[in-house]
């Protein structure tokens with residue numbers, strides 16, 4: 028099988044450069060080893076795109092990285108518009124933030140159709156396509172329409188919400204019907220998969236039996252594949268990183284003070300405001316902790332062209348200033364707040380230097396920072412993970428200290444508990460988490476999905492049916508995001524982001 032992996036964002040960075048997002052960073056080590064072709068956005072747009080607008084095809088480990096310039100006229104409506112202002116908030120159950128327009132949906136469909144045409148270049152009988160994430164829900168249907176009968180798999184890195192939440196998107200039926208063109212649809216957790224099955228039954232009137240669903244495309248499988256990390260690779264990074272100048276500087280700056288760490292993209296799903304409030308509360312209820320612990324919060328700017336994100340960035344800056352102003356001393360800053368990205372190696376070193384990892388999203392598909400924090404710890408003296416019960420990772424990392432990120436007092440008390448936890452208990456909890464991480468590495472995830480895709484395709488998958496009738500297309504229109512801004516190359520410069 029010749030595997031073609033498709034995602035909007037791809038990782039080009041190596042371990043010593045800032046990384047580019049949870050999905051891209053996670054896929055890099057496995058895609059490199061697998062010999063797959065990884066197709067994604069080049070980060071640039073073009074006015075006159077043809078299906079052969081591959082900016083670059085370069086080697087990547089045993090395989091290749093194929094970077095595609097996307098159509099300028101549709102990019103804004105696709106990325107900032109439908110993907111990140113309609114789908115992302117809906118998938119994270121933030122119906123209050125959903126902003127949707129017919130134009131943006133049209134742009135989303137156009138970019139999916141464009142990607143499908145571009146992928147024809149890699150279509151051969153032995154090819155299997157594995158599409159990643161919410162940017163490409165309708166790509167499979169476009170590929171089937173072009174006559175591609177090969178195995179098509181899809182994996183959603185975000186949560187799949189309750190059916191009434193996704194139904195808040197006017198195009199929900201069209202989207203989900205299109206998803207059934209995939210032979211295999213993978214989710215992070217049982218809850219996500221169940222929500223999807225409930226949607227299929229209730230909204231589309233389809234029967235879901237033992238993870239199989241039949242539609243006009245044929246039969247698709249739905250299943251759970253919790254994504255993991257390269258545990259040993261990350262642990263090795265953490266050991267090596269001890270001598271990195273950034274890590275040494277951090278350790279030297281502590282003067283015996285203990286450190287809590289948070290690493291996130293600036294995204295409303297990450298619960299950053301609540302986390303800072305919990306530290307504010309912690310210093311109120313336990314003033315003795317002042318000077319003896321601080322939070323290093325790395326908050327990487329993300330999707331800054333979207334109002335909800337730029338508002339959050341402003342809110343956080345203000346909040347951190349207030350908390351530091353209230354509790355800080357001339358020689359002590361309670362919250363060390365950095366708006367930039369770091370390499371995987373440096374992050375691994377930072378995680379190992381921190382006695383507490385705080386990963387408290389309001390809702391998260393998996394959250395690989397939680398897993399990386401655990402893998403980076405010193406086995407003799409591991410730190411404590413404080414983890415939101417609403418992160419997918421909480422299903423596996425159930426010996427972390429689980430918190431409700433809406434309960435500020437509860438989080439403050441739990442952080443205090445983490446700071447005073449005896450070493451025997453820390454080791455016990457950490458070993459249990461490491462056993463889970465080792466049982467579900469990124470390598471197992473990758474191999475497990477591919478095997479399931481082959482099996483699903485051999486069953487009566489969509490690929491065995493005659494070409495489908497073109498799915499209903501929406502009326503034309505141009506992006507609601509300013510074309511001029513979207514054509515500015517600086518707007519697309521790859522930015523280092525966290526999870």
Ligand code: G6P
Pocket residue numbers: 036047048049050051160161184185329330524526
């Ligand atoms: C999440 C999404 C990824 C995305 C990443 C960074 O992890 O699931 O698909 O790549 O965020 O977001 P960005 O918009 O910068 O690619």
